[in-house]
Amino acid sequence: MAPTLKEATGNQSSWDTLLPDLPKGPLCRYRRKASFNWKEMAVFLDGEDIIQLKNRIFSALESDPLFAHHPGEDLCREKYQELTFLRCKRLFEYNFLTLQEIRENPLKILCLLSCMGMYDWSPSLQYLLHCGVFAGPILSASERFADFVKQIYEMKVFGCFALTELSHGTNTKGIRTTATFDPSTQEFIIHTPDFEAAKFWVGNMGKHATHAVVYAQLYTPDGQCHGLHSFIVQIRDTKSLLPVPGVMVGDIGMKLGQNGLDNGFAMFHSVRIPKENLLNMAGDVTPEGRYSSSVKDAKERFSAALGSLSTGRIFITAISITNLKLALSIAIRFSAARRQFGPTDDEEIPVLEYQMQVDLGREIHALCAASKPLVSWTAQQAVQECREACGGHGYLAMNRLGDIRNDSDPNCTYEGENNVLLQQTSNYLMSWMNCIRDKAPFESPLGTIKVLQDYHHILGWKFTANSVEDCMDSSVPLAAYKWLVCYLLKESDLKLRKEKQSGRSDFEAKNNCQVYYCRSLAIAFIEQTALQRYHDYTHDPSIPSTLQPVLKKLSALYGLWSLSKHLAVLYQGGYASGEQAGKFIQNAILELCYRLKDDAVALVDVFAPPDFILNSPIAKANGELYKNMWAEILQGSKTLNRPSWWAELCINKPVIGRLRSKL
């Protein structure tokens, strides 16, 4: 979970070898004022190994004509899809990470994904969907797919993951595609009852996939349904890429973003597949057609079938953080170079990466279910604020904040709609109320719910800071968050019991407890967890003394800023009282923004990718924003052209009101 603390190794000359100097220009003014060395920070946070991997990826893309940018060109969606596929294919040829390297440091996959995504999410996601999301459940099924897995990694087949249907996404139990076993041929018959049950939204399915992992209700010959299972189904011929008989497959059309990626639909008309294509992680069928499963409980079987979704949520957290880095790089460099606006906008905070990488059962699930909404919403809102902070120039497509926002947007929806996910986290937290009441011990392998152990004690805490200066450490918001989690848990539990006592069904009662109660609880819990980690990290004595002050300020600012959104509850529940408490928090936020202002450009230098990857004229490292924009504009092939329809303006004049009589 906690990022491993690394010794800040090396010295200026070793940092210079890893990270070349940034070009001189208007931003130097701020770089000189920074309280720390951005190269030292980058080496400390990432380590040499990761920086070298980043350099390798970034320079490969920059040197490869297939990845060249085409400024001013209006790429139509079809061309963009073709280019995306060619770029995805090229990643197989680069093979940036070997299995060996991944085994040594699995974080490198996130690094690869993020570096690729900084260039463009469409090819990165196409690659991830094939190698990860499609391959994942096949890898975890059983040995019998070893050959097929080899074909996947050699791109002999191309895959997609088909769960969602047109009328069912979030409610996966409502999936209506069926897989009926026919013992006479030892086959499953995959069938779509009607168009509302068509598989829908499936990434890679629109144009490319030859095979799909299809989720369907498994029926045995006795007519019994055994719930959701997954199957490998071929959908297109691998030689001709034409649909196989019985499969109607196509592209679902233009989206708000990620348009290089081909999301598709498919309907199956009694398509027969070999019995072996059942991904038998939770259950299997005998040749005679009897269902057998090592997992007796239907609910658990369901969870096992969908287990791979947690990985997806971790990826989305990483994607959102990457988007946040891009948007901040653009907005902060722009704000620092754009003289009209002054140094930096003090509302938006450079949020350093708070890493979340986990490994255990229910707790993992509860954490992923809440970190994904927290980070995807934070990114979405921050990207929009960055867009606005860059004014009109932020609205110009070439500066990229639009693509970042539009590509980031679906993170709030796919792999579990954010509000639905938060409900799973609050359910998990509420499930501990019995232990709290009975003073029974807690099982928290990751320690994230340790806070509940002191529930009764913490509920008696009060806000005690006596000055703004008192609030300048993240321990102050952290204490407030602990109280907040306990208080919201108490209130949610009370509210739920009241709803049930008034005769409402479980379903209705839970539904009525979301807004202001369970939803707030889940958000406060995940914010507290993130802050705890970041607080511990920044206060560790092994952090180089050159970097610790700025990291501690960021930790305090993140904590106070997040907390300020809950200020009303702190007052309402009696944790805070009087005019001063709120003012201390607000003034500490303002003071921290002021103190961090001169570090903002250097902080962005730590995580900004090279100019070629960042690809935003207003955000180039040299800070010459107008020159860079002007150059980009004049590169457009038709920038100065007369429009081809000029005669419609000059010659064919409208007859005013000609059509009025027809109204």
Add this chain to the structure above:
Amino acid sequence: MAPTLKEATGNQSSWDTLLPDLPKGPLCRYRRKASFNWKEMAVFLDGEDIIQLKNRIFSALESDPLFAHHPGEDLCREKYQELTFLRCKRLFEYNFLTLQEIRENPLKILCLLSCMGMYDWSPSLQYLLHCGVFAGPILSASERFADFVKQIYEMKVFGCFALTELSHGTNTKGIRTTATFDPSTQEFIIHTPDFEAAKFWVGNMGKHATHAVVYAQLYTPDGQCHGLHSFIVQIRDTKSLLPVPGVMVGDIGMKLGQNGLDNGFAMFHSVRIPKENLLNMAGDVTPEGRYSSSVKDAKERFSAALGSLSTGRIFITAISITNLKLALSIAIRFSAARRQFGPTDDEEIPVLEYQMQVDLGREIHALCAASKPLVSWTAQQAVQECREACGGHGYLAMNRLGDIRNDSDPNCTYEGENNVLLQQTSNYLMSWMNCIRDKAPFESPLGTIKVLQDYHHILGWKFTANSVEDCMDSSVPLAAYKWLVCYLLKESDLKLRKEKQSGRSDFEAKNNCQVYYCRSLAIAFIEQTALQRYHDYTHDPSIPSTLQPVLKKLSALYGLWSLSKHLAVLYQGGYASGEQAGKFIQNAILELCYRLKDDAVALVDVFAPPDFILNSPIAKANGELYKNMWAEILQGSKTLNRPSWWAELCINKPVIGRLRSKL
């Protein structure tokens, strides 16, 4: 300002004539449950006259092949710009409103703009920029432009409004284009000193405009600068549409939205224009080159020169409200027809029934808000919430929430960046502090600052509601808002004085008072104003008793929901105390959402345009969301096609790791 109360005239049969029945389908369930008749509400709110105008515009567009939709077609930007221009030109031929009609009811212009915008903002804005923003300052200058105005409305010329420069937008005083008078030829010489002073972002300038209203610093031959003035400058030949000598003009490229509109740039290389082309509303130059002005004060002259920007802000408010109507029409109809989960496995309930979803309804009330930052931010955030509330299907371009969001986005920036505008409002409010201290009388022709008259008295108010039911009327949030405005005014004033006392310059002191003080004050003030209007409107005894209950509920919900964002300040400043106050407000919001849930579909029926205009398969009036989407998808010309680059997948396989050695 306040909408005129109209008698709800007519009866069912007259309503039916004006407003045809909506098609039957899954939404009927909710329509039957509505507490009011949507047709009666529409007639009451708009009046017959406006409804007839709407019908005329909507049906003209639907019957005109030039306005046909092309589902599944990937319109490139150039084609989109051409189509936009042709559609704009067609509006001259329809001439929907005569000058006579506009004089009788100026609100009809907003109606026309909104109806057109509901179809597509690009042609509507092109038309508005020419007929309004370009023509406006010319109309208000002097009689000598009468002939030119005639040419404008006959589209013999095509115009744009050129104020912003590449490096100066918000700070208009920093404009660097010059206009130097040459008495020897009786001409002004328009000149751009360097590319950073190029006119930039100018709508209609990219491809179409033949003339521009150009803002420049006026210099007399004695070398004196007389500040910003506007001039008519020809930029393209009216016969050939080629640039005139000395003008370099072009398109600034792709934007995040509104891509049918051609935003452009221009640089002037000592371009000579006749003396008469000075728009002499505030100042003029004698033939000898002496400057003369009826407005002596330079500041006032500056205001006069930019006076037309206020109109622009009113239009933006109308645009934002229209976008909100579109997004809500889509999200609420979708939510009412989309079923997901349910109390039992075989009974799924419409997502509208979920508490989180109903929160959307809260935003309905922002419709009556009255300021550009408030409304543009509300619209931007609400459209994003609508997008998320529609899940994945909201991310599909065909359902239009993306275009609405992307086209709505610049409203936060142009015609005055929102935060800068709010500063102007707070400055105005702070200017009354002396009157408050001296107990001097107030001048408030519109009565919006009447609240400050009781400043000292109001500061002593407390939250007094004793139950949730007590809070169900907008008088409760309204009273809280009055306290809030006075309290934030007091605090902002204190903070400013403290900053000044500590030796900070005026600029610095004001800058340090924005966050948590002046900015909050301006927002609270405009929310209070909007709520006061809406409260008075909905409580007027002349409102039909059939409509009043739902309107009053909306008023209370809008007030409470807006207020809930300020809850911390209510506690902090001592207006509220104890756990109950906050709970009453929160529970009243939830209860109102619950009571309004069954009215949501009918409320949307009141303002939703016809299906052809709304153009969103998931939001059609019949509510058959899957059928409508499926039909739209299959209309795409290449939906089922094999990609042209299929061999790149099937035949030309990647050699895994081929390029790794080159890294």
